[in-house]
Amino acid sequence: MERGLFLLGLVVLTTSFTIPRFSEVHEVYENGEDENPILNIDSDADLFEGDILLPKEKNALVNQRYRWKFPIPYILGDDLDLNAKGCVHQAFEMYRLKSCVDFKPYEGEKTYIKFEKRGGCFSSVGDQQNGQILSLGTGCDHKAVIEHELLHALGFYHEQSRTDRDDYVDIWLDQVTPGLEHNFNKYNDDFITDQNTAYDYESVMHYRPFSFNKNESIPTITTKIPEFYNIIGQYLDFSKMDTLRLNRMYNCSGPLTLLDQCSFEYASICGMIQSSNDDADWVHLKSSAGDEDHTLLGRCRDAGYFMYFNTRTGDPLQSALLESRTFYPKRKLQCLQFFYKMTGSAQDKLVVWAKIDDGTGTVRKMRKIHTFYADSEHSWKIAHVPLEIDVKFRYAFQATRGDPTSSTGGIYIDDISLTETHCPNAVWTIRNFSKIMETANVDTVLDSPRFYSREGYGYGIRIMPLSSYSDYTGNYVGLYFHLTSGENDAVMKWPAVNRQATLVVMDQDPDILQRMSSARSLTTDMTISSDGQYLWDNPSKVGKYDSSCQCYRGTSRGWRNFIKYFDLRRRNYLKDDDLIIFADFEG
Structure with a gap:
């Protein structure tokens, strides 16, 4: 049972492909x-x-x-x-x-x-x-x-209310709808405080350029530095400055559910230790041409560090164990996220272990969680491993050398985070997404493989790399959710209503506290489609057959303005040119 639950949280990787439209697409919000x-x-x-x-x-x-x-x-x-x-x-x-x-x-x-x-x-x-x-x-x-x-x-006003806002933005009151000018007031230091931080164009508390405008084509706010014009008013997530101010205001010593994160940029390797009971060691390496780390991938040459285990030389079955420091969880709920790469032989293995309190106060009881094997893709991949531990513990990475005569590399790990949160139910990685964006037209559609929810429903994700929607920032990517037929359909309840589907485009910033991932959710209901069928009924009954998954896909519902091209290109959404999408479907 434990293994079955675990498999639901594992990373699923796939290359992208373009297919005909197998079903209708419904927008959650029309016309933006x-x-x-x-x-x-x-x-x-x-x-x-x-x-x-x-x-x-x-x-x-x-x-x-x-x-x-x-x-x-x-x-x-x-x-x-x-x-x-x-x-x-x-x-x-x-x-x-x-x-x-x-x-x-x-x-x-x-x-x-x-x-x-x-x-x-x-x-x-x-x-x-x-x-x-x-x-x-x-x-x-x-x-x-x-x-x-x-x-x-919690006590915060809008960013453009700051005392010094006129140094950073221009407010065009002559373009504001009459009677709404008070929405652009600014305040003195005895009224608000900026927590001794700089003006933040990226704050989730900032107005957008066309806020309260009387002419739909003329903005009410412009930025002194033009490069920030398309940034103000983002609704992705907290900015780095938003969380800094929040933590300062409430004297936070640290976040509640972040247990650990490590990008291996320092020789201390985040307090991790090499086991003395194995017969080899992991090596702390600096990036070089052809051996780039994940943290600074695509941003800096010959910079950044990662942990590496060489499988080209040495004896078969030699292994190295790298253990974390000890953690004291508050929840019986943890998600270990990391990036890994395996460039050796097909017999190489990367095993994630949990080392837990054995009941006497000593952390020594080993529990194997999951094994990763090398494949033909010698690129960085994301992994999620649910732990569900309620006693003090360590996590550990064991690398094992398979056949050195057929290995051309080794095993890499980087950008680890351990949080007391759920792992995503499904992960879809689309390679070479910039190229897809360059060549896509409004009819280009990509459908994910079939995933299964924790309950057992089959579902999929549809992406439109070039949406029909655009605005002053440029083009958008559309993202949609649909049900698929699956092996459990005979015992599932239909229509599959009162369940929430959540899609997330991941910001791959190595610091989980600075990520600004784009997330949207919808809830299934008793909506009837244009042909008189329940939208969320069994796809075998209401969907269309797709040979790529050997399944029926139901109607897709979602957002044509899910994420801007502008945002995709300015942050870490396309690191290594991979677009990573998380999905959950929960009742």
Whole structure:
């Protein structure tokens, strides 16, 4: 049983391919209507700066009285959409991963946050001391939007409200819709504080260029440095500065659910140790031509380090064990993520072990978790290994040499992170994605292999490398979810409703705290398609056959504006020219 559960979390790698459209594609939001949901121009609520319910005193950012004590009690209102409820929990997990901010279900406390579905996305600023509403109306069920509104609740105003904002952006009040000019006020230092940080164009709290504009083709905000114009107003995730300020405001000593990360850039190799009971060692190597590390791949030549085990020389079956330091988990839930490369013989092995407390306080009981084998792809791959340990432990990498006479390389590992979170259910890696973007047209469609959810439903991902949607930043990639037929269909419940599908395009920044991955979610329901069938019914009944997976694919539903070309090219989404997509489908 343990092995079966583990296999659901393993990395799945595939090359990309173009196929005909086997099914309809439905947009979750048509015509980009979720482009700027926090402005709430048509909301009935009395809002300030588009999404702020003003407290009686407005200096919540400076006044310590408005700071929360953790964990923050919360209530999910009965009127809240199921998808919004799932996205709230996703946002909670990002706060736990990147800060000391925590949340707990309401148990009668005086102060709390209640999430409700009202007319738009909005929040009060700071702890109001007597309970407060955070609204997630239609179009607000987006992880980054909820992060934004929770930052208001935690005491933050919009970035362009800063005292020094005129040094960095121009506000064109003559282009603002009459009566909405107050949304561009700026404030003195006795009202807000910037936590001694620089202006952040990338903040999730920044307005977009066309916010509150009266002419759809003329912006209300432009940046003094033109290169930042397409960056302001991003809804990917917290920026590096957002989390720095949050952690400073609440005196966080560290994030709650990050146990470890290591990119091997220093000789200390993050406190990892070579075992004395093996017959070889891992080697700490610097990148060189043809032997590049993953951390700085494509960015710096002859820079960056990784751990390496040579399988070209030495005796067969010699092995080396590299152990982490000891960890003390708070949850029985861990995900070990790392990048690895195997360029040796097909008999080479990389084994992930857990070394756990044996019940006496000594960490020495070994548990084999998973074995990776070499294949014909001599490139960096991502792996996820769920651990599920509730006692102190170490993780370890064991490299074993197979046949040195047929090896031309060895085993590499780099960019490790250990978090107390779920591993993604499925991973789809698309190689050479820049080339695909260059040659794609609006009819180009790529479908993933079939994945299985933890419940047993088959599903797939559809990507449109050149979406029909574009805006002032340029082109977009569209991303969609669909069900597929599978081996468990006879025992699954149909239609497969009230389940949340989440798709994530991974930012491959080596520092997990600085990643700005793009995530969207949708929830399956009793929607009936144009041919009178339930959209989420058994694909064998309502789908179309696809020989590439030897399965039926149902209708795809998703977002034509999932991620901008501009963002793909400026961060680490296309490291080694790989686009990495995570997927989950949970009930």
